[in-house]
Amino acid sequence: MATLRIPTPLRPYTEGQSEVSVPGQTVAEALNQLIAQYPALEQHIFNGDGQLRPFVNLFLGEDNISDLQGLDTPLTESDRLILIPSIAGG
Numbered sequence: 220m221a222t223l224r225i226p227t228p229l230r231p232y233t234e235g236q237s238e239v240s241v242p243g244q245t246v247a248e249a250l251n252q253l254i255a256q257y258p259a260l261e262q263h264i265f266n267g268d269g270q271l272r273p274f275v276n277l278f279l280g281e282d283n284i285s286d287l288q289g290l291d292t293p294l295t296e297s298d299r300l301i302l303i304p305s306i307a308g309g
Contacts, residue, residue, distance in 0.1 A: 221249045221294045224301040232259040246277060247290035249300060264302070274305040 220240040225233050233239055239256065243249030254261045266272050270290075277284045278301040284292045294300075 220296055221298045221300055223249065223253055224299060226302055226304055228304060229260060229263055229302065232263065233257050243294055245290065245294060246279070246284050246292045246300065249294055250290070263304075276303045276305065277301070278303065 220242050223239050223241060225237055225239060230237060234257075239253060241249045241252035241256070243252055250264065254264070264272060264275055271277065279287065279292060279294070279298060284290070284300075
């Protein structure tokens with residue numbers, strides 16, 4: 220099981236959990252399991268085409284998954300994914 224770190228703004232959708240362990244051999248499988256457990260998260264992570272929203276960044280360790288294999292990036296049981304929404308201000 221990989222562990223996903225949930226940022227504070229999204230914790231109300233995970234019953235306050237800061238980390239959620241989910242099975243999955245790829246980032247996409249892990250995210251699908253996360254959404255299965257917490258369906259309200261889907262609109263905050265994915266757009267209507269099933270792709271990550273532009274302001275959502277996922278890091279595997281120190282690497283952005285967009286610099287790896289994207290949603291097809293393989294995972295191991297000891298991996299930690301960190302979900303980081305971009306913050307805009309003006």
